Amino acid sequence: MNFRKEHDCIGSKEVPLDALYGAQTQRASENFRITGIPISHYPHIIYALAYIKKAAAITNNELGKLDDEKTRAIVFACNELLADKYHDQFIVDIIQGGAGTSTNMNANEVIANIGLEHLGVKKGEYDHLHPNIHVNMAQSTNDVYPTCLRLTLIAKMDQLIESMEYLQSSFAAKGKEFSHIMKMGRTQLQDAVPMTLGQEFTSYSVTISEDIERVREAKALICEINMGGTAIGTGLNAPPKYAQMVTDKLKEITGLDLELAPDLVEATQDTGAYVQLSGVLKRVAVKISKICNDLRLLSSGPRCGFNEINLPRMAPGSSIMPGKVNPIIPEVVNQIAFTVIGSDVTVSLAAEAGQLELNVMEPVIAASLLNSLTIMRRGFKTLADRCVSGITANEDVCRGYVEHSIGLVTALNPYIGYENSTEVANEALKSGRSVYDIVIEKGYMSKEDLDKALSPENMIHSHPLNLKETNK
Incomplete structure (x- = not known):
């Protein structure tokens, strides 16, 4: 009494009486108990499907293929999904066989049953509004699913870009805050030449800015869709002009800069x-992970490491070591980052595994990309709020490293000459004394001139300071 019977090409199937999905969705939920993550976990997938079905219904109506009553019912159902209703009815696992057919049918069945109830008809009475005949008119999973994925990716990429801009601004702010603090730059974990802590943090900001542009470039490729290609890109069962019309309609209702692929056969398999x-x-992921490695190194210690910066103290770090x-x-x-790198391997293998006119592995591509985009967005926001924004500098430690580093002689070479610099470096290595003290002791530079030469204002320029001019 708690079920209704529906049928598909496999046969009859019991579906929960109150369910808005139908037989094919029920089968998929039983076949694909894989990740435990249903497509409803990603609301943008549902929004994308609703936009696609709405655009298709309106286009089919304008072409005289779908009557006004059925069109209104489908549009009503899609608007309900866009208003965040009935998302719990999207129960199919994100990873599935069938190239996404189960996801497409989950949407077709839910939209059909919402539409039926809107028409005053019981769920499952598909003679009045059919998931395949009406909701899926002039469509195939092979153009709906890739288009859905692309709309979803665009939304998630916009969120990623926003989080990257937020993190970039956090590093830029620290770059300004630390612009006066001298420290030793390091190459191969060895002392190199002086720089400012501000320069180091500004470089992190710049590298993120560059990658924001790379994400935007990738987004432009994602905006090309294959709607109207139907099964393999030939447009079989779609009316003439449908492909361009449905793309234009989808562009209009989403506000996205979508373009119809020039060759739908190629676009369907690619x-x-x-x-x-x-x-x-x-x-x-690789570049921001490298930055995180730097933050861990620079904050290492606090007594027996670099200890140049302090990260915010977010939680006790040991169950046995107090403090x-x-x-x-x-x-x-x-x-x-490690997860994203691994997902890239998955996407590469899945893309390579396609055969002929379709790549059936798109569900795992979708799962991998959407998971990467989600955890990156959350992780970068967390890094900005709970780490970067609260970083403080140990200015005396940074300055002390500069004054005691042998690498300091490289910066002083324009002032005291190569031979004198070599002499100072050798004596510092043998005695353990600081370059700073030895230069002053030998009279190669006065303390005043040495401090000016090592000032942040001088160190950020490529040419040495004219000390005679500054002393006038």
């Missing part, structure tokens, strides 16, 4: 845009 996006996400605090926020972002 997953190159996903590979490109995945590679860009890997690039971003120990770990760099947990950079650590979690490192782990996000």
Whole structure:
């Protein structure tokens, strides 16, 4: 009594009486108990499906293929989904066989049953509004699912860009705050030449800015869709002019800069845009993970490490060592990066595994890209709020490293000459004394001139300071 019977090409199937989905969705929920993550976990997938079905219904109506009553019912149902209703009815696992057919049918069945109830008809009485005949008119999973994924990716990429801009501004603010603090730059973990802590943090800001542009470039590729291609790109069962009309309608109702692919057969089988996006996400993850490694190094200690900066103390770091605090926020972002790098391998293999006119592995591509975009967005916001914005500098430690580093002689070479610099370096190495003190002791520079030469204002320029001019 708690079920209704529906049928499909496999046979009859019991569906929960109150369910808005139908037989094919019920089968998929039983077949694909894989990740435990239903497509409803990603609301933008549902929004994308609703936009697509709405655009298709309106286009079919304008072409005289779908009557006004059925069109209104489908549009009503889609608007309900866009208003965040009935998302719990999207129960199919995000990873599935069938190239996304189960996702498409989940949407078709839910929209049909919402529409039926709107028409005053019981759920499952598909003679009045059919999931395949009416909701899926002039469509195939093979153009609906890729288009849905692309609309979803665009929304998630916009969110990622926003979080990257937020993180970039956090590093830029620290770059300004630390612009007066001298420190030693390091190459191969060895002392190199002096720089400012501000320059170091500004460089992090710049590298993120560059990657924001790479994400935007990848987004442009994702905006090309294959709606109207139906099964393999030939447009079989779609009316003439449908492909361009439905693309224009989708562009209008979403406000997105969508373009119809010039060759729908190629677009239906090609997953190159996903590979490109995945590679860009890997690039971003690798570079921000490197920055997190730097933050962990620079804050290491606090007594027996670099100790140049202090990360915010977010949680006790040990169950046995009292007072120990770990760099947990950079650590979690490192782990996000490892996940994204692994997902890139998955996307690459899935894209390579396509055969002939379709790549059936798109569901795992979707799962991988959407998971990467989600955890990156959350991780970068966390890194900005719970780490970067609260970083403080140990100015005396940074300055002390500069004054005691052998690398300081490289910066002083324009002032005291190569031979004198070599003499100072050798004596500093043998005696353990600081370059700073030896230069003053030998009279190669006065303390006043040495401090001016090592001032942040001088160190950020490529040419040495004219000390005679500044002393006038």
